[in-house]
Amino acid sequence: MIEAVNVTKKYNDGNQALKKVSFLIDRGEFVFLVGQSGAGKSTLFKMIIKELVPTSGTLKVFGRDVSRLRGKEVSVLRRNIGIVFQDFRLLEEKTVYDNIAFAMRASGASPREMRKRIPQVLEQVGLKKKVYSRVNELSGGELQRAGIARAISNRPAMIVADEPTGNLDPQTSMDIIKLLRNINVKGTTVLVATHDQQIVDELKKRVIYLEEGRIVGDQEKGAYVRAL
Amino acid sequence: MLFRNILFFMGESWKNLFRNGWMSLASIGVVAVTLFILSVFVLINMNVHHLTEVIEQDVEIALYIDEEATSDEREQLVENLRNHPEIKKADFVSKEEGLERLRDQLGEENGLLEGYENPEDNPLRDAYEISMHDPEAVSSVAREIETYPAVGGVEFGEDVVENLFDFTGVLQVTVMGLMVALALTATFLISHTIRLTVMLRKREITIMKYVGATNWFIRWPFLFEGFNLGLLGTVIPLVGIYFGYESVLQWIDANLKFFPSLIPLETAMGQVIILVVPLGMALGIIGSLISMGRYLKV
Numbered sequence: 143m144i145e146a147v148n149v150t151k152k153y154n155d156g157n158q159a160l161k162k163v164s165f166l167i168d169r170g171e172f173v174f175l176v177g178q179s180g181a182g183k184s185t186l187f188k189m190i191i192k193e194l195v196p197t198s199g200t201l202k203v204f205g206r207d208v209s210r211l212r213g214k215e216v217s218v219l220r221r222n223i224g225i226v227f228q229d230f231r232l233l234e235e236k237t238v239y240d241n242i243a244f245a246m247r248a249s250g251a252s253p254r255e256m257r258k259r260i261p262q263v264l265e266q267v268g269l270k271k272k273v274y275s276r277v278n279e280l281s282g283g284e285l286q287r288a289g290i291a292r293a294i295s296n297r298p299a300m301i302v303a304d305e306p307t308g309n310l311d312p313q314t315s316m317d318i319i320k321l322l323r324n325i326n327v328k329g330t331t332v333l334v335a336t337h338d339q340q341i342v343d344e345l346k347k348r349v350i351y352l353e354e355g356r357i358v359g360d361q362e363k364g365a366y367v368r369a370l
Numbered sequence: 371m372l373f374r375n376i377l378f379f380m381g382e383s384w385k386n387l388f389r390n391g392w393m394s395l396a397s398i399g400v401v402a403v404t405l406f407i408l409s410v411f412v413l414i415n416m417n418v419h420h421l422t423e424v425i426e427q428d429v430e431i432a433l434y435i436d437e438e439a440t441s442d443e444r445e446q447l448v449e450n451l452r453n454h455p456e457i458k459k460a461d462f463v464s465k466e467e468g469l470e471r472l473r474d475q476l477g478e479e480n481g482l483l484e485g486y487e488n489p490e491d492n493p494l495r496d497a498y499e500i501s502m503h504d505p506e507a508v509s510s511v512a513r514e515i516e517t518y519p520a521v522g523g524v525e526f527g528e529d530v531v532e533n534l535f536d537f538t539g540v541l542q543v544t545v546m547g548l549m550v551a552l553a554l555t556a557t558f559l560i561s562h563t564i565r566l567t568v569m570l571r572k573r574e575i576t577i578m579k580y581v582g583a584t585n586w587f588i589r590w591p592f593l594f595e596g597f598n599l600g601l602l603g604t605v606i607p608l609v610g611i612y613f614g615y616e617s618v619l620q621w622i623d624a625n626l627k628f629f630p631s632l633i634p635l636e637t638a639m640g641q642v643i644i645l646v647v648p649l650g651m652a653l654g655i656i657g658s659l660i661s662m663g664r665y666l667k668v
Contacts, residue, residue, distance in 0.1 A: 191580065213585065220582030231577055244574070247378065248583035296581065 143169045143300060143331050144190060148199035151185050151355075159185040161355040162199065167333065169299075172326040174342050175335040176366060177352035183335040186352075187304050190333075191223055192216050204299065221249045224293030224330075226303035226322075230285045232277045238264065238288050239273050245292045263291040267321060283314035290321060300331040307338050315341055323347075339366035375587070383594035386567040393563040394599060400559050401603025401653055404552035408649070409611045409642045411545040416641060417632050418537065424630045431500040431512045432525045433460075439520035447520045454515070456507045457500055465494040475627050495522060553653060560599050560657025561664075564592050568661065593658050600654020604647050611642055 144167040151160040160182045167173055175183050188194040189201050195209045202208070204222060211219055232241050242263065243256045251259070264270045267287040272280060280288065286306060293301055303322060307315035319334070319341040326332040336342060342349060342365060349364030350357060359368045387394045433451075435444065451460040463471075469492055473480045486492055500515075502508055508526050516524045568575070578588050615638060622629050632638075 217582040217584045220580060222582075225580050231573070231580075233574060233577070245577060245581040248578040248587060249581045250584075250587075253374065292581075 143167050143171070143204065144333070145202040146186075146199070147201075149186075149189070149196045149201050150198045151182075151189065151194065152197045159355055160196075163352075163355070163357050164199075165350055165357060165360060167331065169331055170326070170329055172323060172332045172345070172347045173334070174345075174347055174349045174364070175333060175352060176337070176342060176349055179337075180354075181352040182355040183352055184304060187302055187333075187335060190302055191220055191225065217249075221296055222299050224290075224296065224298035224301040226286070226289050226293050226301060226306045228305035228308040230289045230309075232285060232288055232292075234278045235276070237274050237276055238269065238280070238291070241277060241288060242292045242295050246295050249296050251296070259295055260291075263295050266294065266325075267291045282310050283317060286310060286314075286318050287321065290318070290325070294325060294330070298330065300333065301325060303332070303334045305336060306334060307336065307341060312340055316344065319345060342366040375590070379590040379594050382591035383598055386571070386591065386595050387598055389570060390563055390566045393559075393566055397556070397559040397563045397599045397657070398603045398606070400552065400556040401600055401650055402606040404549065404556050404653070405604055405646045405650055406607035406610055407545065407552065408549055409607050409646055410614075411541065411549075412642055412645060413611070413615060413633075413638055414541065416638065420633050421630055430526070431502075431508060431515070433498040433500055433515060433521060434495045434523040434525075435497065436520050436522035437495060439522075443520035447518055450518055451498065451500065451515070454511070456502055456504065456511050458503050460498045460500045463497045463499055465492050465496050468494040468497065477627070479627070556603070556653050557657045557660065560596055560654055561661040563599065564595055564658050564661035565664070567592060567595060589662055592662055593655060596654040596656075596658025596661075597651055598654065599657070600650040600652070601647075603653070604650030608639075608643065608646060612639060615639070 144165075146163050146165050148162045148164055149160055150158070150162055152158045163182070163186070175186070177183055185194060189196060189208065190203055192208045192211055200207050200209070203219060206215075206219075208219065233244060236244065239260055242260050246256045246259065247253075261270065261273070264273055267290050269284060269287045269291060272284060272288075277285065277288065286309075289306075290301075293303075301322065306322070307318055310318060315338055319338075322332050322334065323345060346363045346365070348360070348362050349366070349368075351359035351361075351364075351368050361369065435447070439447075448460075451457055466489065469483070469486060472494075473483055476482060500511075502511060512524050512526045515521060575588055612635070616635055619632060619635060622632065
């Protein structure tokens with residue numbers, strides 16, 4: 143599903159965010175990406191959705207080299223990836239329903255599909271009662287549920303979540319990560335970048351360790367602190 | 371593009387227009403001023419051409435007979451006019467007839483002519499109205515017949531025609547310069563208004579990008595916004611021109627008895643609309659394209 147071969151990213155200011163990174167993530171996997179701030183997690187995420195391109199090496203997503211995708215192909219790529227953000231990135235003046243509808247419309251869904259799909263995804267994330275609540279009336283956990291509902295609304299093959307529990311208390315974080323695991327159980331590939339030791343240790347999933355732009359470890363059923 | 375998307379884009383573009391109320395108003399104002407000046411210029415130009423044609427067709431020489439001329443001299447003059455190769459026809463207009471015509475032209479205001487009823491008091495002179503085979507020959511023929519005996523004076527419209535052409539020439543250069551400057555200001559203001567919308571909607575644009583909206587899905591509302599600004603900017607000058615030109619026509623009709631008729635309101639408005647509406651839309655769209663090129667990297 144994601145295949146990175148010697149992916150290197152050098153920014154214009156000379157900072158080398160990723161250094162010859164190689165890994166393979168298969169369909170249906172749940173993978174944590176852990177590392178300090180500045181380790182290169184966000185750079186890697188941005189490359190997966192082609193917001194950035196590698197300076198050298200190849201990054202294939204769904205079997206296609208992202209560097210070679212043009213115009214509409216980038217849109218198609220992004221429609222197949224649900225993105226979950228640390229700061230939720232919801233439109234505060236709109237309702238939960240309208241936020242999801244906004245995203246679905248932008249990715250080409252018909253009003254009919256929206257009416258059918260939005261209640262389904264809100265049920266799935268446990269936010270059905272808040273469908274017509276404004277985003278600025280929601281708690282932190284509810285905001286992230288709404289963010290996840292939006293991410294899965296287009297039935298993406300993969301979810302990438304960048305620090306999804308970064309702004310949440312430990313209990314809510316655990317709820318959110320379990321929600322992502324449930325989505326994964328139904329077949330969606332999930333990639334989570336995190337600092338949160340508790341959730342990584344609890345789930346015992348594959349962990350890729352990044353340090354200063356290099357992969358320093360990759361363990362099945364790993365823990366936050368890399369076993370040597 | 372799907373029909374439901376068109377409706378969505380239009381809705382979004384109107385919302386944006388109201389969100390940036392003052393900037394939108396400024397853009398519409400400049401478009402309106404630009405197009406208003408252009409319309410006035412077009413109307414003047416059209417009418418000057420129209421009048422020139424009317425005058426050229428009508429260019430005649432008015433030959434006034436010297437009151438002191440003897441009947442022999444008068445007969446000689448008739449003979450000369452009849453035999454002149456350039457002259458198509460020469461109609462005699464007696465001074466009584468002249469007074470009658472003047473009375474008709476003045477219409478309700480013919481009271482001005484009170485006191486001239488008695489033939490002794492008629493201030494006009496007997497005349498010939500001479501038309502040419504070739505209007506270009508007017509001035510040379512006029513100079514020639516001025517020397518005939520019994521001729522008290524000669525008048526023709528050449529100066530008017532030349533002055534009209536000089537006037538439109540100067541007007542064209544001045545107005546074109548002004549127009550270019552105003553059109554640039556209009557596109558600049560429109561592009562700034564749209565830039566404001568892009569800034570206000572940055573969050574929405576980012577989300578749209580991440581969920582896989584195509585570039586054009588993101589761009590269309592901004593293009594519609596520019597289009598709306600341009601279109602609204604054309605409404606004001608068109609309404610203004612309609613009522614303004616109507617009053618000018620009415621004023622001329624009421625006050626300038628000898629002035630030839632101008633182009634009718636409907637014909638003139640038709641021409642102005644054909645020019646102004648597409649231009650307004652074009653200014654709007656160019657403004658949005660500039661802004662999108664600079665500020666909307668999608």
